[in-house]
Amino acid sequence: MEIKGEACGMVDEKRFYLRGVKLADQCPKCSETRKVDFGEEYLSYPVVGKPFDYFMCCERCGHEWSVKLVLEITLARAAFNAMPASEKS
Numbered sequence: 127m128e129i130k131g132e133a134c135g136m137v138d139e140k141r142f143y144l145r146g147v148k149l150a151d152q153c154p155k156c157s158e159t160r161k162v163d164f165g166e167e168y169l170s171y172p173v174v175g176k177p178f179d180y181f182m183c184c185e186r187c188g189h190e191w192s193v194k195l196v197l198e199i200t201l202a203r204a205a206f207n208a209m210p211a212s213e214k215s
């Protein structure tokens with residue numbers, strides 16, 4: 127088996143959730159940690175492999191800033207026992 131190429135282009139999904147992916151960043155103004163859970167907050171029509179600005183808002187002081195993110199999607203051959211125990215039925 128051979129898998130070639132890299133995923134690219136726009137994900138045709140208005141609300142693209144990434145369950146299990148969490149981001150934490152410090153507010154540049156007051157140092158409060160802002161946490162984002164992408165299982166609850168979504169990316170709208172993200173473009174794979176292309177860096178974009180994600181806007182953050184501090185819950186303590188209201189300051190807004192952005193972080194550079196990139197969505198990468200990989201398709202790979204799975205090892206026989208690669209499935210996490212939590213997903214086995």
Ligand SMILES: [Zn+2]
Pocket residue numbers: 153154155156157158184185186187188189
């Ligand atoms: Zn702040």
